[in-house]
Amino acid sequence: MAAPTKTCTKCGFFSDTPEQDFSPKASAADGLHPYCKGCKAAAQRETRRRNPGYDKEYYRQHPEKAIARVRVRRAVKQGRIKPARDFACSMTGCRHSAEHYHHLTYNDQAQIAPVCALCHAQIHSGDSSERDLTAVYVLDANNRWSTIFGSCEN
Ligand SMILES: [Zn+2]
Numbered sequence: 217m218a219a220p221t222k223t224c225t226k227c228g229f230f231s232d233t234p235e236q237d238f239s240p241k242a243s244a245a246d247g248l249h250p251y252c253k254g255c256k257a258a259a260q261r262e263t264r265r266r267n268p269g270y271d272k273e274y275y276r277q278h279p280e281k282a283i284a285r286v287r288v289r290r291a292v293k294q295g296r297i298k299p300a301r302d303f304a305c306s307m308t309g310c311r312h313s314a315e316h317y318h319h320l321t322y323n324d325q326a327q328i329a330p331v332c333a334l335c336h337a338q339i340h341s342g343d344s345s346e347r348d349l350t351a352v353y354v355l356d357a358n359n360r361w362s363t364i365f366g367s368c369e370n
């Protein structure tokens with residue numbers, strides 16, 4: 217049973233109708249999410265923004281992107297290309313190590329660039345430009361790995 221009143225732990229919104237204002241959450245002590253519905257929706261949008269690969273619906277609508285991602289992941293597993301983590305972030309001026317490959321193209325010539333999570337999110341939000349990438353690699357249709365520009369240490 218939900219408590220008769222509840223305060224959002226994010227925005228401090230006080231509700232005397234928690235069951236209307238908070239989403240159910242089975243694992244919570246009071247059966248409700250700690251964030252109000254508005255904050256929960258905002259937090260979900262933020263998660264999507266930070267994790268470009270998170271939105272499954274997006275990949276349903278863009279199957280070629282899902283295919284290219286799988287192709288790159290498989291090439292990493294097979295040792296054809298190094299994992300993104302073995303590289304420094306290829307964004308100009310960034311000193312982080314890379315965590316993901318950002319895809320510039322999704323056809324047979326999959327162009328990818330190793331980037332850190334922050335730069336990756338910034339590319340997708342438009343705060344950073346693909347033009348500022350200092351290294352771009354390509355995985356061709358035969359899963360051959362080569363460099364378009366920048367250093368390819370593989
Ligand atoms: Zn809230």
Ligand SMILES: [Zn+2]
Nearest residue numbers: 268317318319
């Ligand atoms: Zn990306």
Ligand SMILES: [Zn+2]
Nearest residue numbers: 305310332335
């Ligand atoms: Zn970076």
